[in-house]
Amino acid sequence: MVASLSLPRILRVGGGAVGALGDVVAGLGLRRPLLVTDAFLSGTGAAERLMATLRDAGLQPCLFAGTVPDPTTDSLGAGLTVLREHGADSVIGFGGGSPVDTAKALALLGVRGGRMRDYKAPHTNLGPALPVIAVPTTAGSGSEATQFTIVTDSATNEKMLCSGLAFLPVAAVVDFELTLSMPARLTADTGVDALTHAVEAYVSRRANPFSDGLALTAIRSIGRHLRRVYSDGADTEAREAMMLAATQAGIAFSNSSVALVHGMSRPIGAHFHVAHGLSNAMLFPAVTAFSVPAAESRYADCARALEAATDGDSDAVAAGKFVEALRALCVDLEVPTPQAHGIDSDEWSRLSLLMAEQALASGSPANNPVVPTVEEIQDLYEQIYA
Missing domain, CATH: 3.40.50.1970 (Rossmann fold)
Structure with missing residues (x-):
């Protein structure tokens, strides 16, 4: 390659x-x-x-x-x-x-x-x-x-x-x-955005050894520092680590690609004016659970980099732990569901087909370990709503 x-x-x-x-x-x-x-x-x-x-x-x-x-x-x-x-x-x-x-x-x-x-x-x-x-x-x-x-x-x-x-x-x-002056909510949302970049770069169908190394390094650093900087914005060591990790993750996905989380996130932002990092966070655990079966070993590597699993865990166990770690991170960072964020249920359902079509048309879902159908994307939107 x-x-x-x-x-x-x-x-x-x-x-x-x-x-x-x-x-x-x-x-x-x-x-x-x-x-x-x-x-x-x-x-x-x-x-x-x-x-x-x-x-x-x-x-x-x-x-x-x-x-x-x-x-x-x-x-x-x-x-x-x-x-x-x-x-x-x-x-x-x-x-x-x-x-x-x-x-x-x-x-x-x-x-x-x-x-x-x-x-x-x-x-x-x-x-x-x-x-x-x-x-x-x-x-x-x-x-x-x-x-x-x-x-x-x-x-x-x-x-x-x-x-x-x-x-x-x-x-x-x-x-x-x-x-240093970033508020906690923005710190959390942008931090999850960086983590999503790194993970999607690593599991993408267009991943390569150059992007892999940067992605895993960024995942490890974000795992160690995101909660710290969310709870204490004056933690300069954590701020510096997060800034470097965000740039590393950016280089990684620019030379690999993002995937389904980003494809589904953009329409949420466009139609409901949800901040990009926050819409990524809303989607991240569910989309990862959907995608794991097609790239178990890659998600297991992400789990070990995040220090959510050990070398002694099988890939299946580690990949499962990764999904749970993402759920726990979203709880700790107080990530709301679309419903809790104030998005109307009827409007969400009405736009779900259009959002799914726009997500697929963006091209990003084609890089996902599991390339979804429009119907599967709609189902994921419904899963995360509440």
């Missing part, structure tokens, strides 16, 4: 790394970056501090703070206007997955034009696009190291997966100190 591997050309990782952002951008020969962020980071002054860092490096940055949670095609228009008026030669995504995903989309549309729908899977996007530099502020999406972006079609509520090297950041600045 020959694996095709891609990751950012430059990675700056560690506490205080964000101070080097100006040097990173200048070192790439870029001069007019557009800093893409959200209203929260703009309001706290964090975006302006980053703008000052860029100006101190002799750059001419411009700020766009209009990113919305789970970016939509409608939300991209204002950013494109600012990008073109500034004459940007690069885009910096500063924030969680949504600002980074927005930056990736703007970088492509700013050069190629057209509609985001033109670039959704199964289309592979090789460019051209403006260079993207990612500065994550959450330990979860891994988007700083992936060749994917997610944008919801405002007309259809379809959460579109767009992939290809055009979306791969040329550089990532990964500074765990930016995550």
Whole structure:
């Protein structure tokens, strides 16, 4: 098997790394970056501090703070206007997955034009696009190291997966100190997102030795640190470990793939506006139980990495322990069911067929150990509701 591997050309990782952002951008020969962020980071002054860092490096940055949670095609228009008026030669995504995903989309549309729908899977996007530099502020999406972006079609509520090297950041600045103010709920949701990335990368039909090593390392670290950082957000050792694990998991799934959890998660986010990491968590135990029979030994490896099973356990026992460990983790992190989250039962049932069709059409379920039918996906949606 020959694996095709891609990751950012430059990675700056560690506490205080964000101070080097100006040097990173200048070192790439870029001069007019557009800093893409959200209203929260703009309001706290964090975006302006980053703008000052860029100006101190002799750059001419411009700020766009209009990113919305789970970016939509409608939300991209204002950013494109600012990008073109500034004459940007690069885009910096500063924030969680949504600002980074927005930056990736703007970088492509700013050069190629057209509609985001033109670039959704199964289309592979090789460019051209403006260079993207990612500065994550959450330990979860891994988007700083992936060749994917997610944008919801405002007309259809379809959460579109767009992939290809055009979306791969040329550089990532990964500074765990930016995550210290994350609230517990966001810490939990993004942490489970990172764990899902690592597990799905490992059990995916497109897994390879390169992604395997990163995935298992990330699973082990998340297992040791996620509960710690959920209970104590000031635990800097756990924060640093989670930030690194999220990037490792991002590199892993970008060079392997995600699978059924992510395929089913995106429609939940699009139709019910559930945070991506939280919808992953809602699905994770049930989808894993569904998938285990086709990849028992791979899930057993995940269990041992998570320290939920030992080398003395058979693969069957270890895989079973892994499912139970995920259930226990979701209890400890207070993950609600869709019902407990306030989603109406009738609306959930009414949309379950459409969500199942959209999940399957995204392509991610085809990478799952068990490739499901539409009916099986509908059944899983019904299982997790209450």
